[in-house]
Every structure is written in C-alpha cells, then in structure tokens.
Amino acid sequence: MTENLVIVESPAKAKTIEKFLGKDFLVKSSFGHIRDLEKKEFGVDIENNFKPNYIISYDKKSVVKELKGLAKEAKTVWLASDEDREGEAIAWHLQEALNIDDNKTRRIVFHEITKNAILEAIQSPRSIDKNLVNAQQARRILDRLVGFEVSPVLWKKVKPQLSAGRVQSVAVRLIVEREREITAFVPTSAFRVQAVFIVADDKGKLTKLKAELNKRFKTKEEAQAFLEKCINSEFEVSDVIKKPAKRTPAAPFTTSTLQQEASRKLGFSVSQTMSVAQRLYESGYITYMRTDSVNLSSLAINTAKSKIIQLFGDDYSQTRKYKTSSKGAQEAHEAIRPTYMENESVSGSKQEQRLYELIWKRSLASQMSDAKLEKTTINIKVSNASEFFVATGEVIKFDGFLKVYMESTDDEEENHGEAGLLPPMKKNDILKHETIEAVERFSLRPPRYTEASLVKKLEEQGIGRPSTYAPIITTVQNRGYVVKEDRPGEERAFTTLSIANGTVKEEVKKENYGTEKSKLFPTDIGSVVTDFLMKNFDMIMDYNFTAKVEEQFDTIAEGKQEWNKILADFYKPFHKQVETTLEVSEKANGERLLGTDEKTGKPVSVKIGRYGPLAQLGETGDAETDEKPKFASLQPGMSIETISLEQALDLFKLPRDLGDYEEKKVTVAVGRFGPYVRHDNKFVSLDKSDDPLTVTFERAIELIEAKREKDRKAVIKTFDDEPELRVLNGRWGPYIAFKKKNYKLPKGTNAEELDFDNCMKIIKEAPEPRKTKRKKK
C-alpha cells in the first residue's frame, strides 16, 4: 500500500514528479476535469439558486474509478492540480467525486516542475479555496446559460444546429466586422518618389544610395512637376545625423505568442503548433505548452545564463524577469521553455525539431543583452525644390540577443528591412543621381485575420484561455461561420514617372494585390448570425463582456460576493432578452433585394436558404399565375452581402443546354464539386480555365471524349462470369471493385495477373470496414 497519493492534471507531469518524490509517493493524473454539468435538462437548476448538477464525464469514468480505489487505500491524498480557478475546481471535484475525507486531503500547488518547488509545496499544504472554486462554478454555469439559451434561439430564428457562446460568437464578430471594413475600404493613391544616388568614396569607389523623398504627392501632376524640377537640380547632402538605438528581446513564449511565431516563422497552423508542442512536452523536452505566463524559474534563468556565457561570452548575458501584461492571465505555469536550457536541439520529427529550436532560441534570447544599433539619417536637398530626399541606414554595433533570435511581425507593409550600412558621406557633398522615379502607391486595406492573429486579438481582449485558442478556431469553422482559405488577388494599373534623357517619362504598369493565403473569411451564415446576435444580445456580443464578468468572478474569488448572486444579477436581464427575442424577432435570413431582372421584370434577391445562400428570381405566393420563383445556389466565394445583380442573374443561366451529341442532351452546370458537363447521365468536370457560362459545344465534347478515354484506361480487367467484378485503376493505384464496394490489393500484388479466384480470395479476406462514429455532419 502506498502512503501518499498525489493527483495532478497531466500524466506527463505525473511521471516527472514521481521521480522527484521517491517511492513513498504514488503520482497519478486526473486528465483534466473529471466532472461537468449534465447536458440533458440543462444541468443547472435555475429556480433553485442555479444549483449545478454535476456528473462524471463519460470518458473519465475509468480514471475516477481507479483514483477512487487508490484514494481509499492511501493515508494522505495530495491534490496537486494547477494553481488557478480551473485547477482549484478540479481539486474540489476530485475530493467530492472520490469521496476523500477532509482530514486526509492536502491541497498543494507549484508553479514550476523542479525538485525544490515540489518539495517545498509538500511542506506547505493548504485546504481547498472554496471561494476560488465558486468563481469557477460561476464561470462554468454562466457559459452554460449563455450557450444553451441563446443557441436554441438561433435554431428557431435562423437555422437548426447553430451555436452561440461567450467566446465563439465574439470571435466570429471580429472576423465579420473586419470583412466589412475591407469591403467598405476605398484605397487612395499617392506618388512616392525614390532616387538612387551615386556616391564616391576617398578612393573613387562608387556605391549606390537609395533615398526617398520626404513627401508623397497626391496627384500625378504634382509628381510630374517635381520631377521636372529635378532635371536641372543639384543634389547636396544637407545633414548627416547619427543616433544610437537599442533593441530589447521579446519575453519567452506563452501559448499565444508561440502560436503566432510558429505561424509566421514555420508556417504552422495553430492546432499543428499545439500537437507538435504536446509531443515535445510528453518527451520531456519542454515545459507545459498551455500557459499565459512569461515567468521563468530561477533554475532556468541560471542555466540559460551559463549557456549564453559558454556560447557567446559574458557580454551577451543579461538576466531578465518578465511580467505578464495580458488581460485575465492566471499564471499557473511557467513560460514555455526547454526543460534543459543547455540542449540546443532534440531528436524527433522535423517539425518537433524546428519548434524546439524556436522555443530554445526565444528562451535563450530573453536572457541576453540588448542589441545596440546606430541609425543614420542623411538628408539630401534639391536645389530647385523645397522637398528633400532622406536616406536611412542602420548598423548593428553590438548584436546582443539578435545573435540568436529576431521576432517577426504581421504587418504587410511593402518595404520591410532598412538599408544596412550607408556609404561614408559628409555635409555639402554633391551627389549625382542614377534614377529618380515617382511610383503610384495605394493605401493598404485592413488585413484579414490569420488563425494566429485572431488568437492574438482574442488574448488581448482577455477572451478564451491557452487551452482553448486552438479549439475556438476549429469550432467557428466547424459551425460554418468562418472559412480558412486562399483567394486570388486582383490586378490593377499604376503609373510611374521617371527621368530619362532629360524629360519625364510616364508609364502605366500592372500589379497584383490582395492575394490571400490561409486567411479567415466570414461565411454568409456567420454574418447573418452575427447581425442577429448584435441586434438581440448586445450584452453578450460586447467585446468587453468577458472582461466585465471576469471582474465579477474575481470578487467571488476574493470572497466579497456570493456566486449565486452574481449569476442572478446576470441572468435576469439576459433571460429577458432571450424571451423577448423569441417573441418579437423575425426569422433572420439576411435577405437582400438586388434589383429587377430586365428580361422578366421580376425582382432578384439573395438570402440564406435551407441549404445555404441562394439567389431568387421572382416572388413566392403568386396564387393567380401559380408561378413559382426560380432558385439558384450561390457559388463558393460569393457572398449575399457583396454579390451584384449581374452576378446573381448569371447564376440563372445554368444549367445551359449545349445541344445534342449522339442523340443525347449535353448540358453544363455547376454542382457541389464545381462546374461540370453532363451527358448521358455521366458527369465530366470542367477545367479551371473553362467558364461554364461561355464553354462551347465543341469543348464539351472534347471533355466528354477525354473522360471516356480515361475511363477505358481505368479498367484493367473484367470477368465474363461476373460482370460486377472488375480490377480498376484508381487515384491510389489498382484496386478491385465488386458489387459497389472497393477492395485494396495486398502489397506486392500484380494487378495484371489477377484471376477470378485471386480476386474473390482478396474480397473474402478483406477486413470488415471499421465502424466510425463521426460527429461532423
């Protein structure tokens, strides 16, 4: 029998701690929360002071059973869940669910997984902080009330199966509003003037110097006038200004900053980062990856220091303590850092190695000295004009932390990176110009969110927690509110002016802009739901709602307020909104009238239908003519908010009848899988370059014939005795098709040599397809 049972949240943590504590301690894990509100019948008795009804979560039954047995045998049970609201609640639920006596329960906490921290914790146990637990219960119950009262309103007023919640609805709102800012954005253009000067040094060696004019011109005429003045101007250095500057390293990683940097530097998605980090954590290479703390243990700071001195010398070391600035941080863990700072790399997959290296560099850099720079600004006056050119350069005098790590940024500004060292120059030097060019540049619209920049925004607002950032991104996409995709950019013309042979030459060039990769776009349903919620549940949709209720939860944690009182205060006005909305609110479908079809004189509108966004031609309920309206689904990438009348009318042109081929109709249309040609009940996808609205009969036949040829090649073997049995060539190589089912060939089979008996044998021996319990759709 073990004297001491220690329960932590994570199994990897349990393993580490067990080593520190020795044989008198058995360390087990609860795998997070073990109980939650009952889902059926709400799980909260609102009439009865919001009494929660907790049940053991389905997938925790065996864990709880095991822990219960161990707890019964142990003399002392140490509840060592995290030191935050959720951790305290886990400890309390454990005590309740495992039925542990108060006098044999000890509550302990530690912020870092080091031997000292753990031994110290064992020396100073406390009891469960019921106020903190109550703050968690209030949080949990409030989220249930919001989610389970508002979602059904959406089912009735918008569409079944939709969801709303304190976090997800606000996340969608951010994306919807950003998209509308982008739609409303009107770019302005201005002419930026850049010059390349030739500078000669003492020995007559020539170097180029790029400089930009201190002013942008609003019109082409102004830019032209300036360039004309330049033709006969002299260019003289009027100022050389040198200023020292410094840069400071960024704090070590939290979950949110790790997700951002892994996205920018390694191109990882938010969930990819988390699963790679999880593996590093389980291998013992890094500390816990779900944290909002930037704190490093003194042990880590010391090993980082000696590593830095060993690698780069004393000058590069500067120990620092970082403070968390993000709203609502609970700081139960350390920052994310290598377990052993001295390990520059670890074994594992390529991804694991790259993420580890990123974490190692960031952690090490955070304990290094500032980089010292010298910024040089050179002003060059133009004899015939009042404007002047400015060249800037930056020289690193001492690299400090930049030796290992440089943080990236999200901005899409075109000219990153300053020029490095400038050629030596002094006041009154006269410069010759190589080129002077005025280029029309357009203002930038607000950027769309990436997964990582959305996480950053949410964290800034105190919305969501490190353990939920990745799931939030998944949820809003699974609910169909948001899509992550690439979109092609558009082409636009811009004007350039340059000096050539003593005159100003004008050219019109083309550029692509607005190309998006892996960005978050709202869907129509996302926009409609957001509008509906904004109109009827402004309280929940307020960006400050979470911050406000967090303040309330804090007063509960401090013992200044009763948790049921806080909930009652919230629930009263909230529930009234629910009832009023159910009563008075119209069904929301985002309907928008686009105009009238000139041919038929009928109205054209768009809205969200049962199966998604659609365009409608004509009106319903015309009893006299008994004429039903025409419907057409919107195509991917179209939105009911931005579609034009012409685009909508185009949708009704499909399916198009192209004529007869082999006495059967050839039609072209757009289906769920894109544009296709249909002939004799067979479908052939159109090429990317084909437009279903204009594709010709000849081209359609070409596609049909190509498909036939391909199908012929797809059949490797048929059997006279059994027409339903065929050996086919598919996307993943040869396979057997038999009675509508497909069977893969055992490795090393030569498809050409298969005979009837071989095939039947493979079919017979094929493993039963496994049962799947897919939740989605």
Added chain:
DNA sequence: CAGTGAGCGAGCTTCCGCTTGACTT
C-alpha cells in the same frame, strides 16, 4: 456525388475549459 427551396411533424442540435488518445482523410 453533380439537388434541393411546399409543408408538416418528430427528434435532434448547443456552451467553455481542463486533459489525452482514438479515430479518420
């Protein structure tokens, strides 16, 4: 797999935060 959009009614959906695997593609 290449559609749908009338209307009725039964039965279902849904939240946020802690944790990992066990599942697909």
